[in-house]
Amino acid sequence: MTAVENPVVALDPEEARRLRNARLERIGRWLLPLIIMALAIFLWDRICVWNGIPQYILPRPGVVLKTLVNDAGLLFGSLLVTLKITFLGLALAVIGGVGLAVLFTQSKWVEMSFFPFAVVLQVTPIVAIFPLINIYVDNQTAKLLLCAWIVAFFPILSNTTLGLNSVDRNLLDLFRLNGATRWQELWHLRLPAAMPYFLGGLKIAGGLSLIGAVVAEFVAGASGQSSGLASRIIEAGYRLNAPRLFAALILISLTGIVIFLVLSLVSHLALRRWHESALKQER
Amino acid sequence: MSDGAPLLVMNNVGKTFSNGVTALDGVNLTIREGDFVSLLGPSGCGKSTALRLIAGLSMPTTGRLEWRKAVGDDCVGFVFQEPTLLPWASVFDNVWLPLRLRGVSRKEAAPVVGELLERVHLSGFENAVPRELSGGMKMRVSIARGLVTKPRVLLMDEPFAALDEITRFKLNNDLLELWQDERFTVVFVTHSVFESVFLSNRIVVMAARPGRVHDEIAIDAAYPRDDSFRTSPDYAALCRQASDVLVEAINSTRGAAA
Structure with missing residues (x-):
């Protein structure tokens, strides 16, 4: 009954999962590389500091x-x-x-x-x-x-x-x-x-x-x-x-x-x- | 219908390809003005090769192919098995193409193209590109393109073979209607007995290896033919007759091969 009254079509679990995955994928495509990149830069900075690497070899x-x-x-x-x-x-x-x-x-x-x-x-x-x-x-x-x-x-x-x-x-x-x-x-x-x-x-x-x-x-x-x-x-x-x-x-x-x-x-x-x-x- | 003046006479025509395959051998065939001729036969019987010879896309190895009327450049329209449209061009541009290649401007072509699109029930789709159309609609564009130069002969190479039956019936009806109104001549290659009986006034049954004419059947049922003809006893009888001849043709091939 709700499916008829509700303008939004009720989705079965499989389709709902597919929709959720598609949404996540769309966000992940942009977010993941950015997070990894930020992580790498942060690590780069930490390695310089932890090891006391001079600026003329590896600058922060x-x-x-x-x-x-x-x-x-x-x-x-x-x-x-x-x-x-x-x-x-x-x-x-x-x-x-x-x-x-x-x-x-x-x-x-x-x-x-x-x-x-x-x-x-x-x-x-x-x-x-x-x-x-x-x-x-x-x-x-x-x-x-x-x-x-x-x-x-x-x-x-x-x-x-x-x-x-x-x-x-x-x-x-x-x-x-x-x-x-x-x-x-x-x-x-x-x-x-x-x-x-x-x-x-x-x-x-x-x-x-x-x-x-x-x-x-x-x-x-x-x-x-x-x-x-x-x-x-x-x-x-x-x-x-x-x-x-x-x-x-x-x-x-x-x-x-x-x-x-x-x-x-x-x-x-x-x-x-x-x-x-x-x-x-x-x- | 078949008492029109001879338009094209094929006299003992043969075609052998450079790889040694003989596609056609000793074909005698007369196409008359106003004919709707079907070339019916199993695959490998050279019906498509015959069509290409008529179109001038290929040269016969032996024999002669004679046009009886002084016919110019515009005498032949061709509809391929696939819609064969330019995928980047709109429906209008695709139909305009043959005229465009002859130097007709878009403006000059617009009335002709518009009228043809109306005839094939595609008005309002002028600006769509082929991928936005269904298979049947693409074929309609292809037919309109074949007719846009007002050719004397329309050559069709299994044009509806890839379509579903419902769409095919619809297109068969529309093609017949166009043919009766415009009075062009059609040479129609098919491997469907039912389609050939429904459409044509003459069926040329061909046999394979080498490709040759086995027999001709006159289909005397009156035009206009519509869906009621499809269910009539006459139609069933004619289909049986054509089927028998086709089986004969196929068996004759088997005999030759053995």
Whole structure:
């Protein structure tokens, strides 16, 4: 009787448990990592105190935070330099990766001929190539950009190529039946179909581009020409300024996380209406 | 119904794939204007291959396929077994697509697309994307897309095979209604005896290995046909007749293989 009168449907124990679990899971997804993180920081602080570790070896979290605030001008200036390289590198990787992928799908022969070169570029460690780049390229920014680009473009290229090629055969037939040109097939069919794959590649490339930029700065920074975050780290290392080293490190990590989150959001917004990956699961 | 002028003549048509499989052998078939022809047969009898040949998606290895009327680009519409819609595009955009590929703007296409969506009972769903639709509704979009260029021939490759029976009956009725109003020609591939008898004025029964035409059955029952035809004794008799021929065709295959 109560089930009829009550607007809220009475749940059986199984469904009630399921609902409770879902609720807990939603909260836990945010809360748990935060608690663990806070615990780790607290432990870090205690270990410093208990063992009397000097600041130039392991600074306490509070000191790192203070340094982050005090050196903000210097650090954020450097972050800006690194960010510029990262985003320009990523933009070039998108243009290069998508452009090459489109070229590859226009002709199997082109793909067969050039894909191995892309793989070679990808598997050779960037640190090993850099001395060569250092010799051939004079401009400092161009050097770093080239590095970030080499590291970031491959996931975009390989993912987009895969996406452009995994089009429903029947849809291709439909386009042929309707006399579609190559350009129409690309624009109305292949590119939208490749979107989820491309966005997956972009998410990986965003992080890689940052890594590429930082690594390049490291190698270039050894000769004292760079002003990005990596050179701050090297400098701080030489001076045994561990707090600043940690502060710079944290900034790099945070940047990577933010890049990943932003690209995930972009991906979700672009696909939410139609792609399985962006849909809520229905029971 | 089948006294229309010949539209397409297949003369001794055969198709052998590069892997050595002979999908079709010596097929003679005439499609007349206004026909509703079903190609009925077991799997592997080459009925889908025949449809692809007619569509021009594939070339015959032997024989000739002749269009008797001067027909342009727009002569053929195709409906696949799956709805085969663009998952990112709205219902309107999906139906508009064939026209769009011919350079027709959204504005010019709007009245045609709107009218067709009304005919397939999808008015009000213009802005939905395929995943928001049921299987039957997706198939309706697919049919509307096949008809949007006003083709002379609509080719359908087991379009309702994946649908439940209730939805299939409904779509059968609606398809017949569309066909009677618009007077296009239909070539309909199916493996369902009941569906082919209900829909067509001619059934071409095919046999497998190699794919060939076994026999033709004329279905003389008058149109319009509706649900009352489905339960009539005539329909039952015709289904039995078609079933017998189909069994014959299947047995002939077995004989050939032994």
